Amino acid sequence: MKTLTLLRHAKAGWGERGSPDFDRPLNEKGRRAARAMGRAMRDAALGFDLVVASPAARVTETLEGAGEGYGTAFDPVWDRRAYLAAPEVLLEIVQATDDAVDTLLIVGHNPGLELLTLHLTSEEDGGELRAAVLEKYPTGTLAEIHLPVDRWRDAAEGKGTLRRFLRPRDLDAALGPDGD
Template identity: 60%
Template structure:
């Protein structure tokens, strides 16, 4: 059995004057959401054998804030392929995971993460998948399990979505901004 947890980076600051998208930092709401998610991960006893993350600034800052709430040091492998990757590229990354790792956290960006969940979890499998179809917000976790021994055997439609946790599920003030 393999467990893959996907984490979308927290809300970034579009008003920050950076030259490259890659360098965009989190905003205050994003830092708060990531810390809340880290506390949830601690309270729900999440544990990972391996972590792979996009090297974008907003992903690193998300993991720093997650650590503050989680209370554990995270030591990701930074993989440039994850930056703004498609679902197909992310699946290639997953296929390359070491089989000695049973529980992996993959931290990146949308739409790739959302598309990966929709690729790996069959349609019509419940409310959690429906929630992913509706929207995969920033700082949200999706956990899937696969009845395989090798990461290379993770395939389209072969997963079970076991958790989909949005920051607003943990703190309603972290929901969408009112317009």
């Protein structure tokens, strides 16, 4: 059994006019959400053998904030391929993971994370959680997928079961949508 957790970066600001998308920082709400998600991961006793992350500023800041909430810093492998990655690229990252890793966390961007979640899980096993993903995969949200495989390369369409879909607003209504 392998466990894949996908964390979307928290809410970002737009940065300075003309600055590249890659350099967009978190806004204050995003920083609060990242810390809250870290606390939730700690409280749920989620642990990760490997963390792979996009090197974009909003992802690095999300991991810093989540680490503060978790109580220990995450030590990710920065992978440029994860920046704004299509679900096919994210699946390649998953399938190339060393089989000694049982719990993998990928931190990145939408729509890739949402589409990968939907690709790996089936409608029959998803229930309300999968319906929530179909509705929206907001910033700062975490999806946990259990894969009944021994080798990451066997992760494939519909094989996984969505076990957790946690949005910042589930932890604190003030972290929900407000039109910003």
